[in-house]
Amino acid sequence: MRQADSQTQPSPAEQEMPQPAGPSNSSPPTMGPQQTGSRKRKAAEVDQGAGTSSSPGPAAAMATVGAGNAEGSLMLTKRPRRPIAHLSMVNYLKGRALGADGHPGFAGFEGDLRSYGVLRLPELLRERQLTLGPLNKVFASQWLNARQVVCGTKCNTLFVVDVKTDHIMRIPLMRDRVPDLSRGPPSCGIHAVELNPSKTLLATGGENPNSLAVYQLPTLDPVCLGDCQGHRDWIFAIAWMSDTVAVSGSRDGTVALWKVDPDMFNGSIAWHKDAGLPVYAHISPTDMEAIPKATTNPGNRKVRALAFSNKNQELGAVSLDGYFHLWKARSSLSRLLSLRLPYCRENVCLTYCDEFSLYAVGSQSHVSFLDLRQGQQNIPPLCSREGGTGVRSLSVHQHIVTVGTGHGSLLFYDIRAQKFLEERSAANPDMFPVPSGRKLKLTCGSGWINQDDLLENYVAGVEDFPNALYTHCYNWPEMKLFVGGGPLASGLHGNYAGLWS
Structure with a gap:
């Protein structure tokens, strides 16, 4: 409910001056x-x-x-x-x-009311697990509307789940024009699912994890596939620079810029008469740049995460050799700087905070904040160690950073206060809840694990296999949070999906 301001607005009578009822028969004197x-x-x-x-x-x-x-x-x-x-x-x-x-x-x-709502929402969230069947590890997710979330998995499945009914609709993947017969079954899966700013296009991986696939929304009809002169290894990250320009980052150590021609999807999409399959365009990147090789670990310059700053028109990239790279993003990519990250192990996620103009990087044990305007790190890194499993997903809204860990928990960090949100408790029901000093942590459910893999790969008696939270995304108008993941161990087959509301 809104309150009155100290400076009240004038009433309609005060704003509108009285007007004559109509013209007079005789002109009034000046x-x-x-x-x-x-x-x-x-x-x-x-x-x-x-x-x-x-x-x-x-x-x-x-x-x-x-x-x-x-x-x-x-x-x-x-x-x-x-x-x-x-x-x-x-x-x-x-x-x-x-x-x-x-x-x-x-x-x-x-603004203060919204900020207060963002601050208080995490402690009010309650979990409802979603049933995904035998799918393996949810790697990426995005809200399509108030009740549908599109997800990508390690088993190379692209699907839409209805969070109210648990109904799953699989989306056919696009195939390369010239299939690579030497390539075996994909073991990477779909690591990225991103919507353009107007939410009219969706970019993700194709049947070949090296290719960039673009679908039209809300119909999910295929538009184009970036399989010509593109990446030679798996795509790990995607970021939209505008409604028609996307950037992909690959394990081959390159970032590629793709332009989607509006003429590809303005008209009706053609279909094969015989097979009933959609026809889509095959495109090539307009620019491709290689990550510079580090002297310390030159063979591990795989691009793991991307984040775009619309305010500065700059693209941030994180590579597994422990470096952060900044590119000026226009019609082509121009590298501005590369800097060594303070924590170099398992830097697998990256996000950008518009309110503070900060990049946040998630590593094995910390979240590091990079303020490139100051040329220094003026916000101390936060330690996110939860059983030594590290940070697996990051997002930021206003001043709250949500951290998904490899130990099945969600943490919430207040950039303004430079501390984690705390649990609130009251000594008795008549008292107002106050911070307890304990870190607020939401622990996700057990999900589903293939028991055959469990018995084959692990010693009997070990029952605690928490899910790594590889992805999460908010639906702020509905005050809901979707979280996806699966067992952290690569030898385990399983999944977790939960709606927190």
Whole structure:
């Protein structure tokens, strides 16, 4: 509920000056400023007097007005039309808060309210596990709408899950124009699923994990496949720079820029007459740049994560050799800098915070913040060690960083306060909950594990196999959080998906 501001908005009557009721038969004489002001004061006196108990009757009032018109010193004014009244108290309060013109007068209060909601939401979330069947490890996810989430898995499956019914719809993957017959079954899967800013296109991997596939939304019809002169190894990360330009990062140590021609999807999509399969374009990257080789670990320059800053038109990339790279992103990619990360082991996730212009990098045991404007790290790194399994997914909204760990837990870090959110508790039900000093941690459920793999690869009696949370995504209008993952050990086949709301 919005509250009144110290500077109240003027009422409709105050904003709209009285207007003449209509043109007179005889043109009124031209008046100076003082005469005009006198006329307005007299008209106002008529409006005010009409509402008092001592006002003259209708006949007397008309006589007075008529006399004024005859003298040329007073004209009948028309009251401003009152807005249509709404019976809803919500509409009334909203209208009062926005003011007569409908312009927001409480941006500061609304901002504080949203910030408070972001701060309090994590402790109110409750889990409902979703059933995904025998799929193996959810690596990527994005909300399509209020009830559907699109996901990619290690078993190279692209699907949409309805979070209300658990219904799963699989999406056919696009095939390369010239299949690579020497390549065996994909063991990488789909590591990235990204929507463009207008949510009209979806970019992900193809049947060949080296290729970039683009689908049209909301129909999920195939648009194009980047399989020509592209990556030679698995795509690990994708970022949209605009509605029609995407960048992919690969295990081959390159980043590729792709342009999707609007003509590919403006018209109706053609279909093969015989097989009933859709026809899609095959495209090549417009630019491809290699990650510079580090002297310390030159053979491990695999691109693991990407994040785009729309404010600065810059692209951040993290490679497994422990480096962060910054590129100026225009019609081509131009590398600005490369710097050694403070924590170099298993840097597998990256996100960008618009509010503070920071890049956040997740590693085996820490989240490091990079403020490239200052040329230094002015926010200390946070230790996220949960059983030594590290950070597997990161996201930021306003000033709250959500951390998905390899030990099946979600942590929440406040950048402003530079500390983790804490659990709140009260000594008795009549007291207001206060921070307890204990780190707020949401622990995810057990998910599903293939028992045959469990017996084959691990010693009997070991029952604790928490799920690594490889992906999570918020639906802020609905105040919901989707979390996906699976067993951290590569030898285990299983999955986890949960809706937190």
